[in-house]
Amino acid sequence: MQIREKLAAKGYRMTKPRQEIFNVLCHAPQSVLEIMSNLQKKKLQIDKVTVYRTLTSFVKLGIVEETQFKDKISVYELADQKHHHHVVCDTCGKIEDIELDENLLEEAAKKSSTFQIKSHHLEFFGLCRKCR
Ligand SMILES: [Zn+2]
Ligand SMILES: [Zn+2]
Numbered sequence: 001m002q003i004r005e006k007l008a009a010k011g012y013r014m015t016k017p018r019q020e021i022f023n024v025l026c027h028a029p030q031s032v033l034e035i036m037s038n039l040q041k042k043k044l045q046i047d048k049v050t051v052y053r054t055l056t057s058f059v060k061l062g063i064v065e066e067t068q069f070k071d072k073i074s075v076y077e078l079a080d081q082k083h084h085h086h087v088v089c090d091t092c093g094k095i096e097d098i099e100l101d102e103n104l105l106e107e108a109a110k111k112s113s114t115f116q117i118k119s120h121h122l123e124f125f126g127l128c129r130k131c132r
């Protein structure tokens with residue numbers, strides 16, 4: 001479903017800030033600070049309160065997912081993506097999406113527990129190119 005339809009279905013209008021924040025999030029998972037700086041790079045004047053408010057409604061509407069990493073900084077990314085994982089930079093907090101071949105991992109988890117495994121959460125930490 002398009003974002004415009006998703007908003008409309010819940011009685012929200014598509015506004016310029018909403019559209020622009022959505023566009024910025026299409027490229028990569030980002031923290032509020034990164035979203036702000038990407039909006040500024042595009043010469044868009046959207047204040048922090050609006051960004052927070054927009055993200056909160058996007059999360060509520062299921063358009064965006066919020067994840068907290070170990071330093072408690074929230075990162076936002078579009079919700080309907082293929083299952084994937086993240087690498088997080090220990091120094092600057094930059095995040096990248098990665099896809100893994102997970103068959104072995106799932107098999108191992110099944111074999112070594114008595115649980116019926118339904119989901120998992122896995123992150124990798126290290127140093128990004130800039131911080132090395
Ligand atoms: Zn996975
Ligand atoms: Zn870094």
Ligand SMILES: [Zn+2]
Binds near residue numbers: 085097
């Ligand atoms: Zn992601």
